Amino acid sequence: MKIIGSYVSPYVRKVLACMALKKLVFEIDPITPFFGNDDFERLSPLRRIPVLIDDDLTLCDSSVICAYLDEAYPGPPLLPEDPKDRARARWLEEYADTRLGDVFIWGLFYQKFVHQAVWGKPGDAARIEQTLAVDAPAALDYLEGYLxxxxWLFGAFGLADISVATYFRNAFYAGFTIDEERWPRTAGFVARALDHDAFARFLPFEQTQMRTDPKGRRQALLAAGAPLTSETLGLREPRKGIMRL
Ligand SMILES: N[C@@H](CCC(=O)N[C@@H](CS)C(=O)NCC(=O)O)C(=O)O
Known part of the structure; x- marks a missing residue:
């Protein structure tokens, strides 16, 4: 199996954590979506990561990929058994991918980190302020009532736990901290989840990816032991995405 997408993307991290739980072996082309070439766009028409290639099957979207992995492969189930809990878990996955993604990735990590790194210009300061003052606290208030x-959320560690926790790694990279007095459950849950081996095993690769520039990145990741594909769909210059930019 092949994964296309950077170790630092929360959506890629979510898929990798599910693959770790299922003990699936894969190779990865850890590109940032903005650097994808024409072949990347043929595989991922929205120019987004992650993409999974499993033999003759190419899939986009982390939720679609995780659902496929759960149905196609043995190992611990990613969703709880009870239909109501399954529905709750799916809702949390959707809430996380949509709202936590918007708040912590587009409102914070992208503005504070990716914008400068990819486009060479600072991100939107007003959006960062809105995120910190209004959007993040509202999301944490909601999670505090659920976590x-x-x-874990539904017995065994699974997709819902992974989906919620993954966004916080990027939020932390962007300097965000969870106020433990105001949101004690969320702070404890996120720390526990990100410590889980399904996430922790990829941390050295994330850190390598973050501290190297695109030119030396593949070499550095190989040296760190990342299972890279022999070919990459990455370009040297970024291209605008089609969803938001
Ligand atoms: N719904 C998608 C969202 C994936 C996504 O937004 N990935 C980001 C990287 S963290 C991306 O590729 N962004 C590029 C863009 O939107 O142009 C999923 O769950 O996989």
Missing amino acids: PEQG
Whole structure:
């Protein structure tokens, strides 16, 4: 199996954590979506990561990919068994991918980090302010009512836990901290989840990816032991995405 997408993307991290739970072996082309070439665009018409290639199947979208992995491969199920809990888990996945993605990735990580790194210009300061003052606290208020004080959302560690936690790694990269007095459950849950081996095992590759520039990145990742594909769909210059930019 092949994954296309950077270790630092929360959506890629979500898929990799699910693959780790299922003990699936894969190769990865860890490109940032803005640097994808024409072949990348043929595989991912929205120019987004992650993409999964499994033999003759090419899939986009982390939720579609995780659902496929759960149905096609043995190992621990990613969703709980009870239909109501399954529905709750799917809702949390959707809430995380849509709202936490918007707040912490587009409102914060992208503005504070990616914008400068990819386009050479600072991000939108007003959007960062709105995120920190209004959007992030509202999201944390919502999560605080949902997340467990101990353990995981639905018994075993699974897709819902992964989906919520993954956005916070990027939020932390962008300097965000969770106020433990105001949101104790969320702070505890996120720390526990990001510590889980399904996330922790990829951290060295994330850190390597973050501290190297695109030119030396593949070499550095190979040296760190990342299972890279032999070919890359990456370009040297970025292209505008089609969804938002
Ligand atoms: N719904 C998609 C969202 C994926 C997504 O937005 N990925 C970001 C990277 S973190 C991306 O590729 N952005 C490029 C763009 O939107 O132009 C999923 O769950 O996979």
